[in-house]
Amino acid sequence: MNTAAAIQSDPCKIEVKSLQYFYGKEQALFDVSMSIPDKQVTAIIGPSGCGKSTLIKAINRIGEISSDIRIKGDVLIDDASVYGKSVNLVELRRRVGMVFQKPNPFPKSILENVLFGPKLHGVSDRGRLEEIAENSLKKAALWNEVKDKLSKSAMELSGGQQQRLCIARALAVDPEVLLMDEPCSALDPIGTAKIEETIESLQSQYCIVIVTHNMQQAARVSRSTAFFMKGKIIEYDETEKIFTTPAEKLTEDYITGRFG
Amino acid sequence: MEQLVQKPLVAQSSNLKEPSPRASRRENHGLRDFHWRQRFREGAIHVFLAVNGYLAIVLIGLIFLFLFKEGFHALQTIKPMQWIGNKTLDFDGREVFSFVWQPLSNTPKYSLLPLLSGSFLVALPATFFSTLIGIGCGVYLAELASQRTREILKPIVELLAGIPTVVIGFLALSVLATLVQNFFHTHFRLNAFVGALGVSLVIIPVIASMTEDALRAVPNELREASYGLGATRWETLSKVILPAGVSGISASILLGMGRALGETMIVLMATGNAALFTGNIFSSVRTMTATIASELGSSAQGSEIYYALFFVGSVLFTITFFINLISEVVVERMRRRLRL
Numbered sequence A: 001m002n003t004a005a006a007i008q009s010d011p012c013k014i015e016v017k018s019l020q021y022f023y024g025k026e027q028a029l030f031d032v033s034m035s036i037p038d039k040q041v042t043a044i045i046g047p048s049g050c051g052k053s054t055l056i057k058a059i060n061r062i063g064e065i066s067s068d069i070r071i072k073g074d075v076l077i078d079d080a081s082v083y084g085k086s087v088n089l090v091e092l093r094r095r096v097g098m099v100f101q102k103p104n105p106f107p108k109s110i111l112e113n114v115l116f117g118p119k120l121h122g123v124s125d126r127g128r129l130e131e132i133a134e135n136s137l138k139k140a141a142l143w144n145e146v147k148d149k150l151s152k153s154a155m156e157l158s159g160g161q162q163q164r165l166c167i168a169r170a171l172a173v174d175p176e177v178l179l180m181d182e183p184c185s186a187l188d189p190i191g192t193a194k195i196e197e198t199i200e201s202l203q204s205q206y207c208i209v210i211v212t213h214n215m216q217q218a219a220r221v222s223r224s225t226a227f228f229m230k231g232k233i234i235e236y237d238e239t240e241k242i243f244t245t246p247a248e249k250l251t252e253d254y255i256t257g258r259f260g
Numbered sequence B: 001m002e003q004l005v006q007k008p009l010v011a012q013s014s015n016l017k018e019p020s021p022r023a024s025r026r027e028n029h030g031l032r033d034f035h036w037r038q039r040f041r042e043g044a045i046h047v048f049l050a051v052n053g054y055l056a057i058v059l060i061g062l063i064f065l066f067l068f069k070e071g072f073h074a075l076q077t078i079k080p081m082q083w084i085g086n087k088t089l090d091f092d093g094r095e096v097f098s099f100v101w102q103p104l105s106n107t108p109k110y111s112l113l114p115l116l117s118g119s120f121l122v123a124l125p126a127t128f129f130s131t132l133i134g135i136g137c138g139v140y141l142a143e144l145a146s147q148r149t150r151e152i153l154k155p156i157v158e159l160l161a162g163i164p165t166v167v168i169g170f171l172a173l174s175v176l177a178t179l180v181q182n183f184f185h186t187h188f189r190l191n192a193f194v195g196a197l198g199v200s201l202v203i204i205p206v207i208a209s210m211t212e213d214a215l216r217a218v219p220n221e222l223r224e225a226s227y228g229l230g231a232t233r234w235e236t237l238s239k240v241i242l243p244a245g246v247s248g249i250s251a252s253i254l255l256g257m258g259r260a261l262g263e264t265m266i267v268l269m270a271t272g273n274a275a276l277f278t279g280n281i282f283s284s285v286r287t288m289t290a291t292i293a294s295e296l297g298s299s300a301q302g303s304e305i306y307y308a309l310f311f312v313g314s315v316l317f318t319i320t321f322f323i324n325l326i327s328e329v330v331v332e333r334m335r336r337r338l339r340l
C-alpha cells in the first residue's frame, strides 16, 4: 500500500486502524488503515462489493443497526475511539452526518425533514430553527428552489432535490464529518453537477468522505483518493497522483476501465 | 417431423436468393406452431385466473343483490318510523314511545335501535381493547423483538386467529363471564363487556399482523436516515416509523372493527341476547348478527319477520362495507405517500 507523505502531514480527522469488519462470519474489510484529513474531500473508489459502504458505515457505526456485525481494529475520530465502551452513539452520529446512496427523505414536509435532527437534539427556539433551516438549505444549494414551499411534502421533490434535501438534513445537526455513499448514483448529470458544486462549497468546513463509482467525479471533487479491492485498501494517495501516475498496477487497470 | 420440415427448407433457400413467400411461410412454420400453442396455453391460464378473479366480484354482487332485494320487501309493510320505535302502552295504560325489537309479539315491533346499540356496544369496546393490545403486539413483532422471538411469537398470534369462534365463545361464556362478574359485580352475568372481550381475541391477531405488515413496509432507508441523524431507538420508532405506518395501522383498526361488527358466534354465546336499547356496557345486549342467526332459521320464508331480518342484514352489510371501503382507501393513501 502506498500513502503519500502529504496526506499524513495534513491534520487528521479520522484514523482507521487495522480495521477488520465481519458480517456474521463473512469478512468484508481486511486490515484497512487510512488517515482521513480534515477540511477536505476524500474519495473512495473500487469495484462493487469491495467494501466501500462498509468502511464508511463503520465510521458512524450505522452498519450495526440492521446487521449482525463484529469488528477488529479501531476507528478514531479526533483521536478518540468510536468503538470504545463509553461512546455515546447519539453524539457520534450527530458529529458524523451521512448521506445515503438512495435519497431517503422522511415522508414529511421539507421543513420537518431539515429540522428533524435539530429538534431531536433539543433546539426548540423558533427563530433559531428557522435560521438553521435556511442556512442548511442554502449550504445544500436547495434554498432557492424550495423556499416558497417549505411545508410541502419532501416526496414531491425530484430525485436530485431530495438528495440535496438529505444533505441539508445532515448539515442541520452541524456535523464535523460528512459521509456520502454514492450520493449521485440516482441522479442525472444536472443533479450530479449541482451536488458536486455543493460538495465543493462545503469542503472548507467539513471533513468529507465520498464513495463514488464515477472516476471523473472522484477526480473532480476530491483531494485524495483511496482505491479498494476485495475489502483491502490497494492504494491511497493524492487524487491527482492516483489518476495520473498510480503506483499500483491494479489501480491503473481499474481507473483505465480494464476491469470493474 | 422437424427434419421433414427442415430438409427441403435448406435446399430451397440455398437455391433462391430471396425466399419466396411460400418458403418463408414454411420457414416460420415450426416457430409459429410453438407460438400458437404457447399463446393458447397462456390464454387459457389467463382466462382461468380472470374467471376466478371476477367470480369474487360476481359473488359479492349476487349476495348484495339478494340481500337488498329481500330487505326491500320489508320496507313495503314496515313503515320507516317503525324501524326506530313504536307507540306502546305502559303498565298504567299511558301511551309511550318505546324502542323494542319484538317481531314475534301480537303487534310485532321492529325497532333497530336495540340491535344497533347492541352491535356497537360490543364492537367499539372490542375494537378499543384489540387496538391497544394488537398495536402493541404488532410494534413489538416488527421493531423490537429479536429474530428468534419473532419466529416463535408470530405463529402463536396467528394461531389465535385460527381458533374456531365457537371455542372462544365457550371460553367467554364460561371463564371470562365469571371473571368479569367477580371483578365488576355486574347485574347480568353475560353482557356486552364479556362479548367484547371474547371478540377482542379474534380481532387482536388481525390488528397485530396488519400493524406488523405496515411497519415492515416502512423502508429500511428511513430507519437508517433517522439513526444517522442521531435518533435513539424510541425516537426513530415514534417520530419516523409509526408516522410512516400510521395509515396502515388505522386501516387495520377499521378492518378489525368491521370484523367485530360481523362477528356472530361469540356474541351469540356471551352477550346474554336480550335486545335492550341501552348504553350500559354491563347490560345484556343482542347484536344484529346474533338476531339474524337466532331468528332467521325459525321464521317462515316470505313472512314479515323474514324480510325484516334481511333488512337488518342489509343495514349490517352497508355499515361494514363502508368501514372496509374506508380502510382500503386509507391503505392506498399510505402506499402513495411512501411511494411503495
Ligand SMILES: Nc1ncnc2c1ncn2[C@@H]1O[C@H](COP(=O)(O)OP(=O)(O)OP(=O)(O)O)[C@@H](O)[C@H]1O
Pocket: A023, A026, A027, A028, A047, A048, A049, A050, A051, A052, A053, A054, A055, A066, A067
Ligand atoms: N448487511 C450485510 N450483511 C452481510 N454481508 C454484507 C452486508 N452488507 C455488505 N455485505 C457484504 O460485504 C461486502 C462489501 O459490501 P459493501 O456494501 O461494503 O460493498 P460496496 O463497495 O459498497 O459495493 P457497491 O459499490 O456495490 O455499493 C460484500 O461482499 C457484501 O456482500
Ligand SMILES: [Mg+2]
Pocket: A052, A053, A054, A181
Ligand atoms: Mg455501497
